[in-house]
Amino acid sequence: MSNHQEKEFLRLIETNKGIIHKVSKMYMDSIDDQEDLFQEIILQLWKAYPSFKSNSKFSTWMYRVALNTALVYFKKEKRKVDKTPLNEQIDIADFSDNHEKEEKLSYFYKAVQELNAIEKALIFLFLEDQSHKEIAHNLGITEVNARVKLNRTKEKLQLIIKKNGYEF
Template structure:
C-alpha cells in the first residue's frame, strides 16, 4: 500500500463520524445511508490529491462530504418521503422518559423535513462550527450563514413541536 493511501485511510478512520452523521442527515434508510457513506468515501479519495493542507483535513472533508451528499440526494430518485412524520411513526407520550438515542432519532426524523441546504446548516451547527466556518464550508457570506442558520433553527423547532418531539 502506498504511503498516501495509508495516510488517507488513517484520516478517514479518524474522522469517519463526520461521514456517518452526514449520511444520517440525508438518507432515512440504513441501506441508503451505507450507500451514501461509500459514495462520500469514494469522492474523498478522488479529491484527496487536490487536498493541499491549506485547511484542516476535517474542514476539507466537511466540504467534500456535504457537496457529495447534496449531489447524491438530488440525483437519488428515492428522495425522502414527504409524508408528515406523525403518519410515519407512533407519537409517544412526551412526558415519558426518553433515552438519548430516542431523542437523537427524533432529531434526525425532524431534520429529514428540512431541505438539503438547511440540513447542511444544521449539521455544521451541531458540529460546533462557527458562523465563519459554516459560511466557508457552504460558500456563502458569514452574515448569510447566520441568517439562514437562525431561520433553519426556527423551522426545525417548529417541526419538532408540530410532531410532538419536544424533549
C-alpha cells in the first residue's frame, strides 16, 4: 500500500469510526471486549482495504467488513465464555438530559446483548437509517425477509426491555 493510500485509509477510518464503535457496543458487553473487537475490525479493514472498490461508498463497504468481523469474533467469544447479558430499547433522538440519555443508551446496549448475531446486525443497520433494501443488500437476504426479520427483532427487543424492567 502506498503512502497516499495509507493516508486515505486513515482519513476514512477517522471519518467513519463511529460505525466501528457502534458495532463493537452492539456485539460485546464489556469495555475491554468492545476495544478488542474495535481493534479487530480496524485490522480486518486494513487487510481488506486493497480490495475496496471505489464504485461503492466507503461507509457501505465498512459496514459489511465490520459486521462480518463482529459476527466471526462474536462466535469465537461465545465459545470461550457464555456471558450474562442485560437490556433496553428507546428512540435515541428523544432525550434532552445527557445523563438520562447515557443511562438509556447503556440499557439499550445491554438489551441488544440478548439478541443473536443476525438480530444485532439488523438493529445496527436500522439505527444507521438504512432502508429495508440496503439492509437486505448488506446482509445478503431479500428485502421482504429483511423487513420481516427487522420487525420481529424490534418486537423481541421490546420484550427484553419489558422483561428486565427498563420501561420508559
